[in-house]
Amino acid sequence: MSLNFDDYQRDANNWLKTVARHLVMEREPAGRIFRAVLHALRDRIPAEEAVHLGSQLPIIWKGIYFDGFKIRPVPINIRTRQEWLDFIRTYDNRANVVDFPSDDEAQKSFSAVMHALQELLTEGQYNQLHHMLHDSIKELIEPQGV
Numbered sequence: 001m002s003l004n005f006d007d008y009q010r011d012a013n014n015w016l017k018t019v020a021r022h023l024v025m026e027r028e029p030a031g032r033i034f035r036a037v038l039h040a041l042r043d044r045i046p047a048e049e050a051v052h053l054g055s056q057l058p059i060i061w062k063g064i065y066f067d068g069f070k071i072r073p074v075p076i077n078i079r080t081r082q083e084w085l086d087f088i089r090t091y092d093n094r095a096n097v098v099d100f101p102s103d104d105e106a107q108k109s110f111s112a113v114m115h116a117l118q119e120l121l122t123e124g125q126y127n128q129l130h131h132m133l134h135d136s137i138k139e140l141i142e143p144q145g146v
């Protein structure tokens with residue numbers, strides 16, 4: 001199997017373009033937000049499911065996703081809207097200050113990333129991910145087009 005770094009870069013850029021389109025922003029802040037949300041999701045769901053989710057990502061995003069990953073016997077317990085928004089913010093200091101200046105902006109960004117993931121992941125993987133989130137977190141995902 002040959003390594004085609006141009007293909008890896010193209011795949012990662014296509015995912016980033018999709019996320020940026022859903023966030024309605026430039027690629028650099030979209031990438032920071034995407035990374036923060038991916039890391040929060042990764043640490044919120046069971047380790048086996050986190051690995052399965054990571055396997056769906058393009059190779060470059062897979063590396064970003066698994067960077068700093070620690071297998072925990074149980075996922076981090078987050079049950080409230082505020083806990084979730086604060087948890088996302090912890091994954092990137094710059095995103096915290098610049099990209100998530102308010103709870104409303106953090107919620108909109110999380111919702112947009114989830115819509116992008118719904119478009120990018122297989123239907124089964126997205127549904128599995130969505131199912132693992134607490135109801136108060138699911139409520140942060142706005143209907144499409146809002």
